[in-house]
Amino acid sequence: MGVSGGGASxxxxxxxxxxxxxxxxxxxxxxRHQRRLYRIALGYLRQHEDALDVVQEAFVKAFQAAxxxxxxxxxxxxxxxxxxxxAIDRWRRNRRRGQTFSPLAEGxxxxxxxDPGPSPDRGVQRREAADRLTLALGELPxxxxxxxxxxxxxxxxxxxIASTLGMSLGTVKSSLHRxxxxxxxxxxxxxx
Numbered sequence: 001m002g003v004s005g006g007g008a009s010x011x012x013x014x015x016x017x018x019x020x021x022x023x024x025x026x027x028x029x030x031x032r033h034q035r036r037l038y039r040i041a042l043g044y045l046r047q048h049e050d051a052l053d054v055v056q057e058a059f060v061k062a063f064q065a066a067x068x069x070x071x072x073x074x075x076x077x078x079x080x081x082x083x084x085x086x087a088i089d090r091w092r093r094n095r096r097r098g099q100t101f102s103p104l105a106e107g108x109x110x111x112x113x114x115d116p117g118p119s120p121d122r123g124v125q126r127r128e129a130a131d132r133l134t135l136a137l138g139e140l141p142x143x144x145x146x147x148x149x150x151x152x153x154x155x156x157x158x159x160x161i162a163s164t165l166g167m168s169l170g171t172v173k174s175s176l177h178r179x180x181x182x183x184x185x186x187x188x189x190x191x192x
Contacts, residue, residue, distance in 0.1 A: 011075035018066040030059055033076065036154075037083045043153035044087040044146065045094075046134060054090055058083040080164040084150070088142045136186040144179035147172055 011032070017025035037058055041051035061082050062069075069078065137145060146165060150156045156164065162172045 012071060015066060015069050015075050016071060018063060019069055019071075023063075026059065026063055029062070029075065029079075033079050034059075036076075037079060040080060040083050040149065040154055041087045043149040044084065045090060047094075050090055050094070051087075054083060054086045057086050061086070074163075077160065077163040080150075081166060084146045084165060088146065091142065091145075132187055133183075136183040139186050140179050140182060143167075144175050144182070147175045148179045148183070151176055 011029065014025040014029045014032075018029065034055055037055045038051055041054040041058075042048065045051050045054065058079060062079055065082075069075075137148060140148065143165070147161055150161045150164060151158070158169060158172050158176070161167070161176075162169045165172070167175070
């Protein structure tokens with residue numbers, strides 16, 4: 001999954017400028033990556049406001065840590081890793097505060113309202129299935145949830161996930177396998 005615009009070499013230039021204290025380099029970096037980072041955060045947190053906060057915080061952290069950025073690394077996976085870590089932290093804080101992992105409201109109602117199918121129950125069934133899937137995702141350990149979100153919501157390759165999360169390819173594969181097994185068990189009503 002590439003970035004729009006000039007790509008990784010432009011990102012490296014922007015990051016080098018940012019590391020050198022050039023604040024002007026942050027704006028094009030944000031423009032290039034904010035939508036992708038938002039989708040990652042939203043896929044993980046399932047809350048619009050939380051996802052926006054995480055993305056904003058990710059760019060603040062990127063700015064603060066620009067001097068420590070490894071110039072040989074691509075900025076996209078580095079920014080994604082920051083975003084995933086912040087989303088995990090936000091998820092944990094929300095759970096401690098007793099907030100629940102609720103499904104997205106955006107877009108879900110549109111499908112129900114515009115469904116040309118013969119039965120209004122179909123939209124309800126789809127919503128219930130989405131709720132069960134969201135619950136199963138919420139039951140996963142943090143890193144497994146991150147792997148599932150990046151693979152199935154962001155459609156990243158296993159190699160891109162490994163790079164983004166700083167994990168080996170084998171660890172990503174086993175995490176994805178375990179996560180999907182746990183989710184299937186949860187959806188079937190079994191103990192994982």
